[in-house]
Amino acid sequence: MTLFLALSLGLSMLVLGLAYVMDRGAIRGRVNGANGFPLAAALVVSALGSLAVAALTAIFWGWTAALGVLGFSALWHWGAAKLLIGALQQLADRVKAKA
Numbered sequence: 001m002t003l004f005l006a007l008s009l010g011l012s013m014l015v016l017g018l019a020y021v022m023d024r025g026a027i028r029g030r031v032n033g034a035n036g037f038p039l040a041a042a043l044v045v046s047a048l049g050s051l052a053v054a055a056l057t058a059i060f061w062g063w064t065a066a067l068g069v070l071g072f073s074a075l076w077h078w079g080a081a082k083l084l085i086g087a088l089q090q091l092a093d094r095v096k097a098k099a
Contacts, residue, residue, distance in 0.1 A: 008053040012046040020084050027092050
């Protein structure tokens with residue numbers, strides 16, 4: 001179970017990190033448009049990937065382990081979304097204040 005969970009969270013961290021860098025670049029470059037969309041899309045893709053990992057966990061270790069993976073994944077995505085969106089909002093406020 002921990003192998004699948006670590007793999008899932010590692011890939012999730014990679015996808016969310018790349019989306020954050022894309023959004024940060026758009027905000028710093030003062031690009032108008034879909035700021036925040038890459039991060040939102042990455043959160044959805046990451047959450048759907050976690051469902052697949054939970055299904056694999058259920059096959060190999062049972063439903064109790066799968067529920068643990070889903071619970072931890074839900075907390076991970078909630079915390080990551082709160083942290084990354086807050087950081088992007090602070091950056092947007094600083095960029096706006098300079099203009």
